[in-house]
Amino acid sequence: MRTETIKIAGMSCQHCENAVNNALKNLNGVSKVEVNLPDAYARVEFDERSISLKDLWAAIEEEGYKVQR
């Protein structure tokens, strides 16, 4: 298991937080998601054998938010 904190730009309300949370937690290989709206980050626990950090970034960006790499 690996845990990463991903900085995200563009989340402005509860809807945004939920959208990011749902996008991440539905991914295969992700075991835990915590999205922090005021501090603009997501903390994700995932299994690197199933999914990569880049896949997490892509899922967030597909929802319309910007990942700060």
Ligand SMILES: [Cu+2]
């Ligand atoms: Cu919003």
